[in-house]
Amino acid sequence: MKFKKILFHNFVFFAITMEIFFEPKVFENKKRKPEEFAEIAKELRRDVIKSLLLAKSGHSGGSLGTADIFAVLFFGGFLRYKPENPKWEKRDRFVLSAGHICPILYATLARAGFFPVAELATLRKLGSRLQGHPALDTELPGIETSAGSLGQGISIAVGMALSDKYLDKNDRRVFALTGDGELQEGSTWEAAMAAGNYKLDNLCWIVDNNDCQIDGRVREVMSIYPIDKKFEAFNFDVITIDGHNYNEIINAFEKFINNHNNQIGKPTVIIAKTKMGFPISFMTDNYEWHGIPPNEEQALRALAELQ
Amino acid sequence: MENFKLLGKKATRFGFAEALVELGEKYPNVVVLGADVTGSVLTSFFRDKFPDRFFSIGVAEQNATTIAVGLALSGKIPFFATYSAFSAFRNADQLRISVCYNNANVKIGGGHSGITVGPDGATHQALEELSLLRTLPNMTLVVPCDYIETRKATLAVAEFFGPAFVRFGRAPVPWFTTEETSFKIGKAEIFREGKDVAIVACGLMVWEALVAAEELWKRRGISAMVINNHTLKPIDVKTLVDAAKLCGAVVTAEEHQVHGGLGGAVAEVLAKNYPVPMEFVGMPDTFGVSGEPEELLVKFGMTWREIYSSALKVIERRDNKIGSNHVYRKVKDIAPLSNDIL
Numbered sequence: 001m002k003f004k005k006i007l008f009h010n011f012v013f014f015a016i017t018m019e020i021f022f023e024p025k026v027f028e029n030k031k032r033k034p035e036e037f038a039e040i041a042k043e044l045r046r047d048v049i050k051s052l053l054l055a056k057s058g059h060s061g062g063s064l065g066t067a068d069i070f071a072v073l074f075f076g077g078f079l080r081y082k083p084e085n086p087k088w089e090k091r092d093r094f095v096l097s098a099g100h101i102c103p104i105l106y107a108t109l110a111r112a113g114f115f116p117v118a119e120l121a122t123l124r125k126l127g128s129r130l131q132g133h134p135a136l137d138t139e140l141p142g143i144e145t146s147a148g149s150l151g152q153g154i155s156i157a158v159g160m161a162l163s164d165k166y167l168d169k170n171d172r173r174v175f176a177l178t179g180d181g182e183l184q185e186g187s188t189w190e191a192a193m194a195a196g197n198y199k200l201d202n203l204c205w206i207v208d209n210n211d212c213q214i215d216g217r218v219r220e221v222m223s224i225y226p227i228d229k230k231f232e233a234f235n236f237d238v239i240t241i242d243g244h245n246y247n248e249i250i251n252a253f254e255k256f257i258n259n260h261n262n263q264i265g266k267p268t269v270i271i272a273k274t275k276m277g278f279p280i281s282f283m284t285d286n287y288e289w290h291g292i293p294p295n296e297e298q299a300l301r302a303l304a305e306l307q
Numbered sequence: 308m309e310n311f312k313l314l315g316k317k318a319t320r321f322g323f324a325e326a327l328v329e330l331g332e333k334y335p336n337v338v339v340l341g342a343d344v345t346g347s348v349l350t351s352f353f354r355d356k357f358p359d360r361f362f363s364i365g366v367a368e369q370n371a372t373t374i375a376v377g378l379a380l381s382g383k384i385p386f387f388a389t390y391s392a393f394s395a396f397r398n399a400d401q402l403r404i405s406v407c408y409n410n411a412n413v414k415i416g417g418g419h420s421g422i423t424v425g426p427d428g429a430t431h432q433a434l435e436e437l438s439l440l441r442t443l444p445n446m447t448l449v450v451p452c453d454y455i456e457t458r459k460a461t462l463a464v465a466e467f468f469g470p471a472f473v474r475f476g477r478a479p480v481p482w483f484t485t486e487e488t489s490f491k492i493g494k495a496e497i498f499r500e501g502k503d504v505a506i507v508a509c510g511l512m513v514w515e516a517l518v519a520a521e522e523l524w525k526r527r528g529i530s531a532m533v534i535n536n537h538t539l540k541p542i543d544v545k546t547l548v549d550a551a552k553l554c555g556a557v558v559t560a561e562e563h564q565v566h567g568g569l570g571g572a573v574a575e576v577l578a579k580n581y582p583v584p585m586e587f588v589g590m591p592d593t594f595g596v597s598g599e600p601e602e603l604l605v606k607f608g609m610t611w612r613e614i615y616s617s618a619l620k621v622i623e624r625r626d627n628k629i630g631s632n633h634v635y636r637k638v639k640d641i642a643p644l645s646n647d648i649l
């Protein structure tokens with residue numbers, strides 16, 4: 001057992017230095033056919049598994065479960081950005097309000113070319129720009145705000161959308177992702193109230209509705225259902241989708257872009273039904289994977305499933 | 308004087324959780340509120356034993372704090388625990404008005420506190436809450452030094468009426484006190500006698516202070532007093548002033564920003580009663596970063612080494628009266644007393 005462990009560590013170390021572990025491949029952000037996203041999402045999920053394995057702590061469940069959404073948003077031509085000019089003043093902004101699932105954001109930004117893919121090996125380590133929760137002060141390209149205290153990012157997104165729509169009067173869009181447990185924070189509903197009140201049709205709020213949080217099922221810990229009716233009441237255009245179905249994800253983002261172009265005077269919310277840990281067999285829909293990393297054996301099994 | 312030895316390492320959150328179960332058995336009106344981190348702060352122990360007296364509130368710390376007040380105003384003794392980042396900051400307004408202004412019998416647990424929460428990074432490393440909590444009227448604020456003392460502190464705060472906050476952590480830390488070690492809310496304990504310098508510490512820095520004192524003695528023959536100042540509020544003025552009088556130089560040590568926490572509290576007491584040179588060991592006015600607990604304590608200077616060098620520095624300041632050679636004129640000789648009738 002000990003010997004196997006040493007072998008494994010040596011292998012990982014070797015693989016990282018040889019760039020086998022994190023092959024430095026990047027993806028373009030362009031209009032794609034639905035089936036093209038599968039390959040990208042798989043790569044992102046592999047990055048999540050590998051970086052969490054090396055970090056020895058962190059949040060697997062939500063990071064894996066949202067990979068399909070990240071793949072479409074960042075590599076399907078919906079979010080407009082320039083990795084070589086991360087502060088490009090016409091870019092759309094993406095705010096990860098559920099800061100704990102940053103491993104998927106880091107993987108996505110790396111695969112988009114914001115920073116070297118090999119840096120994913122430094123997640124959560126002393127001196128890394130890849131902090132346990134996104135940190136603006138590390139100046140990691142692509143990060144729009146620090147996050148980690150649930151419920152705050154979404155209000156920041158509302159502030160950005162307000163600024164874009166009413167002060168700078170530009171055509172930028174703001175995308176933000178919250179968890180569903182996160183919706184228990186009262187401040188998220190204050191954000192919804194403000195977004196509806198200000199008719200922020202440039203705001204696209206994605207809810208990762210996996211019905212999982214730390215203590216169990218969201219419906220049991222503290223029910224937030226029905227989610228759609230609540231958002232409707234706050235003047236949102238509500239789109240409910242299967243968060244693992246590329247067609248549905250694409251259609252939802254297209255709908256939002258139309259909403260924005262047509263200035264419908266309502267923010268858009270995409271309630272994405274997802275499964276925590278999807279599609280890893282032993283993680284799928286299991287809330288115990290909310291906040292833990294895979295160990296070596298689990299990581300190898302997961303990577304094998306993601307071949 | 309107890310001679311403290313390292314008994315092992317254990318996270319202080321276990322002391323909190325075990326005490327809650329004990330309290331649950333003893334008092335039928337003890338209730339616990341959870342905010343979706345039940346398994347992390349181990350209020351799951353209580354939940355599993357007394358499911359009818361456990362309320363899951365969800366990720367809603369402001370709500371949980373104020374619901375606790377409602378329970379308290381209905382004769383219950385509610386304990387609400389989550390990470391200090393959210394049980395002291397997210398709900399700060401609720402703590403100020405609903406808990407403290409009402410003088411409600413609400414007990415707050417601050418888990419995963421300090422830099423030792425580690426890889427989660429700055430957002431989760433509460434290093435400022437002592438300063439905030441210390442200024443709230445009616446609040447009792449306890450920062451126990453190890454697992455056993457956290458258990459004692461949690462039991463103790465249930466025994467009086469009024470708001471209280473007990474701070475504890477996630478990582479295994481030195482465990483060195485025993486059932487016999489004396490503990491009383493509001494009473495600073497002298498853990499080591501000494502006469503050259505007084506080290507006043509709380510939380511996991513108490514063990515570091517003991518190590519520093521031993522090193523000062525072995526390497527330099529300096530005799531350092533170590534005070535475990537677990538209760539930041541109400542603070543033990545007498546013990547602190549006596550120590551300052553005896554040693555004439557004080558170092559404080561805490562897993563918290565150097566401003567406003569234990570160091571600030573001790574400085575306030577001494578400035579008013581018996582000013583002596585002081586040095587402060589703690590987080591140097593910066594946010595933390597991801598890393599392993601031990602790495603971070605070293606990186607940000609919260610180990611026995613900083614206490615050791617601060618002790619040398621403060622003794623030097625005392626002995627050479629650094630900064631105190633100005634001669635002030637005696638005001639009583641120049642102004643007539645009658646002018647003081649305001």
Ligand SMILES: Cc1ncc(C[n+]2csc(CCOP(=O)(O)OP(=O)(O)O)c2C)c(N)n1
Binds near residue numbers: 150151179183397
């Ligand atoms: C204000 C605040 N309270 C508590 C936490 C601790 N915490 C981190 S993630 C989480 C659960 C969130 O559930 P959800 O939004 O559904 O995310 P998922 O588990 O699906 O990834 C909690 C309670 C936090 N980060 N911020």
Ligand SMILES: [Mg+2]
Binds near residue numbers: 179180181208210218
């Ligand atoms: Mg969830």
